[in-house]
Amino acid sequence: MTAPTPALDPAWIARTVAVALDEDLGPEPGRDVTTQSTIPPESTGAADLVARQDGVVAGLVVIPEVVGQVAARLGLPMATVDQRVPDGTRVSRGDVLAVLTGPVQVLLVAERTLLNLASRASGVATHTRRWADALEGTGALVLDTRKTTPGLRALEKYAVRCGGGTNKRMGLYDVAMVKDNHVVAAGSVSAAVAAVRERYPDVTIQVEADTLDQALEAVAAGARFLLLDNMATPLLAEVVAAVRAVDAEVELEATGNLTLDRAREVASTGVDYLSVGGLTHSSPILDLALDLEPTGR
Structure with a gap:
């Protein structure tokens, strides 16, 4: 982080x-x-x-x-x-x-x-305080995203902190986030991770995964932070367990299709974070x- x-x-x-x-x-x-x-x-x-x-x-x-x-x-x-x-x-x-x-x-x-x-x-x-309150006691934290008002990112991410949330990356410059389009362009998760590590060896690499196989491939490639995207709760729990069995230190984030009503249910899978674009784009x-x-x- x-x-x-x-x-x-x-x-x-x-x-x-x-x-x-x-x-x-x-x-x-x-x-x-x-x-x-x-x-x-x-x-x-x-x-x-x-x-x-x-x-x-x-x-x-x-x-x-x-x-x-x-x-x-x-x-x-x-x-x-x-x-x-x-x-x-x-x-x-x-x-x-x-x-x-x-x-x-x-x-x-x-x-x-x-x-x-x-x-x-x-x-x-x-808005952030509602999420932080919903997650209280679960061990999971709520994260913001880059879905901010142009020119007001610093203010909105500051406001997330004031509401009890945690900032993710501040922009494209400080953390590498390998998403589906990067995987398509690079040819595979492993290739994308290797390319980032070669070009920018000093940055943290985060990888988006939609499936169990992608998650395990990312961990094998050396990713230390995974975005588990749009997964139903049973699949999310399965992926968390499988990744933890390989490397208990990898940080895991649930993202996509998250609501306050599901917050504690998602946190119960063992993820470390829930990222919520709505904190900044829909408050x-x-x-x-x-x-x-x-x-x-």
Whole structure:
């Protein structure tokens, strides 16, 4: 497994926020024609970031960067961010997650960008927490995949960690994953594994297997991590037992056609991981709101 970076890279946050603000305001410095028309630049106030749903929060760490960049673009003082809960916290509807204080123009211009990022991340964390809870006590962990929103992979994989999940590979560069098309192109599982080992001897090799024979061939070729794809529970249990009999140290992952209802059943086969693309490609947002306090004008 790839060791995940526990926190978001500040440089990545800065780049991502800049792109998001360009989308909303137009090229830097940009403008908000409504807010800048109706709110005097000297007006100050406070706003509460509030959960409108129960869930697990993530992405709150991006908020200071959002309000900081907005203040710089508008030429106004920096707003302060009093974060009330850390990322990864279970929250209830109505909980105040952070209080932002400063120029009202900054708060309102920053609103949608910070909500987009935090709501998206919190949705992923909330969904992941359901899987982590379902697997609790089984010894199996839930993994994410590369099925992420372009440009937001770092945030979404961070959110998976906040929800109790585990990151798999971060991209095509850090782990070799031999799948069916690679096997077709190389001629066999063994040939594909050998080709990767020769070209990139320093990387971990993972191999997808659809059948017992493929799994055993991959282990014989030296694979230390197998993706057992779209297997019914009885076949999955058979493959796990057969592989463990050959090499008990090989890591095994169930993937494909997984649902929360099946999570513990699949884990009972002895796999180490369940990989769930839906953590990042199908999680609904967690509804968050930024409410300006009445004294803000």
